[in-house]
Amino acid sequence: MVRWLFLIAALSVAPPAIAQLRAFAVVGDAIPQSLTGQAGDAARGRAVVTDRQKGLCLLCHTGPFPEQRFQGNLAPDLRGAGSRWDEGQLRLRLVDSSKVNPSTIMPAYYRLDRLTRVGGAWQGKPVLSAEEVEDVVAFLLTLKDTP
Amino acid sequence: MMPSVAFTSMLSCAVAVSTVIAAAQTRDPRRSGFEDMSRESQAMQRDDTANPGMFAVLEGEELWRAKVGSRKTSCADCHQNAEVSMRGAAARYPSFSTAWNGPVDLQGQINLCRETRQNAPPFPLEGPELLALSAYVGKQSRGMSIAPPDDARLEPFRRQGEALYNMRQGQLNFSCANCHEDHAGQRLAGSLIPQGHPTGYPLYRLEWQGIGSLQRRLRGCLIGVRAEPYAYGAEEYIALELFLMSRARGMAVETPAIRP
Numbered sequence: 001m002v003r004w005l006f007l008i009a010a011l012s013v014a015p016p017a018i019a020q021l022r023a024f025a026v027v028g029d030a031i032p033q034s035l036t037g038q039a040g041d042a043a044r045g046r047a048v049v050t051d052r053q054k055g056l057c058l059l060c061h062t063g064p065f066p067e068q069r070f071q072g073n074l075a076p077d078l079r080g081a082g083s084r085w086d087e088g089q090l091r092l093r094l095v096d097s098s099k100v101n102p103s104t105i106m107p108a109y110y111r112l113d114r115l116t117r118v119g120g121a122w123q124g125k126p127v128l129s130a131e132e133v134e135d136v137v138a139f140l141l142t143l144k145d146t147p
Numbered sequence: 148m149m150p151s152v153a154f155t156s157m158l159s160c161a162v163a164v165s166t167v168i169a170a171a172q173t174r175d176p177r178r179s180g181f182e183d184m185s186r187e188s189q190a191m192q193r194d195d196t197a198n199p200g201m202f203a204v205l206e207g208e209e210l211w212r213a214k215v216g217s218r219k220t221s222c223a224d225c226h227q228n229a230e231v232s233m234r235g236a237a238a239r240y241p242s243f244s245t246a247w248n249g250p251v252d253l254q255g256q257i258n259l260c261r262e263t264r265q266n267a268p269p270f271p272l273e274g275p276e277l278l279a280l281s282a283y284v285g286k287q288s289r290g291m292s293i294a295p296p297d298d299a300r301l302e303p304f305r306r307q308g309e310a311l312y313n314m315r316q317g318q319l320n321f322s323c324a325n326c327h328e329d330h331a332g333q334r335l336a337g338s339l340i341p342q343g344h345p346t347g348y349p350l351y352r353l354e355w356q357g358i359g360s361l362q363r364r365l366r367g368c369l370i371g372v373r374a375e376p377y378a379y380g381a382e383e384y385i386a387l388e389l390f391l392m393s394r395a396r397g398m399a400v401e402t403p404a405i406r407p
Binding site (some may be wrong): 052060115127 | 314315316317318319320321325330333336337373374375376
């Protein structure tokens with residue numbers, strides 16, 4: 001019993017398991033290689049982008065999502081993102097847009113360092129997983145038409 | 148309904164409040180969250196008979212007279228008529244408390260009186276009694292200009308609040324200023340981002356379906372950016388309130404306001 005309590009206490013003080021980020025290389029203003037080694041799925045990517053608990057993109061961006069009622073206007077329209085940027089550039093902008101614009105307000109979706117007072121439930125986790133980042137990249141590449 | 152004196156005085160009060168707000172609009176780039184609300188919500192705030200925050204005010208008026216604690220004393224025993232003695236009080240909080248040797252907000256001051264003058268246990272933070280009493284006291288400053296005290300002892304705490312306001316935090320890595328300075332007036336999904344002035348607290352928020360304090364509002368903003376919210380009563384909230392009140396100096400107190 002005593003030992004059991006001790007174990008619980010030890011668990012509760014242990015730092016949350018740090019999800020390992022996959023290694024990636026930034027080349028110029030891009031991450032040319034897929035984080036997972038595989039191509040993402042554009043349909044799943046669309047679902048991440050419009051999910052207000054996951055991608056949160058429409059808090060700030062507008063885009064070609066006629067079914068989505070509330071879209072933010074703090075950021076450029078996503079239409080045409082796939083013609084303005086190539087795959088590797090889009091990947092870096094999602095992984096850590098501060099690498100492109102140090103004062104950006106766009107969250108880094110795949111970064112764990114240089115953050116302050118992250119809430120308990122979110123500690124040690126990137127906003128999106130490597131798979132989700134790849135899905136979103138695949139989806140953004142389909143957005144060819146500029147508004 | 149009877150066309151009573153109360154009704155006409157209420158109407159002229161509403162007109163007075165809107166004139167003050169309109170006047171502020173022409174000279175001053177600062178906007179209260181009131182100005183960006185729908186006409187319906189504005190009308191609800193102006194009309195005491197429709198403003199659900201007034202329930203808390205009425206409850207607070209009863210608590211003001213309730214004799215409590217081992218000394219069986221009420222707020223009124225020391226401060227008599229709140230309409231006279233509490234006029235302007237909310238406009239100058241947080242203040243420096245010598246008893247506490249630090250800054251206290253209005254709710255903290257009410258609880259200090261409970262403990263040191265009434266010999267009664269402090270009210271739980273964000274509980275209905277403390278919200279009611281602070282709404283009642285706050286209402287006595289309605290329409291008055293926010294007037295933070297010129298007190299050098301508050302300055303380090305105000306500066307701490309300013310630093311917190313500009314500090315990025317949470318998994319989404321935003322500072323208060325990112326939203327309330329750089330993007331006020333724009334839309335975060337469906338919500339219009341206000342300038343973030345603390346003019347109406349405690350207030351009735353439609354989304355809460357209830358009355359809440361400034362600390363509850365700030366907690367919401369912190370949770371929104373996925374930061375660890377400070378505990379109710381934390382010195383960080385008092386510091387942020389000191390900074391927000393200095394930023395809103397001269398704006399009108401609206402307690403109890405309505406917000407979406």
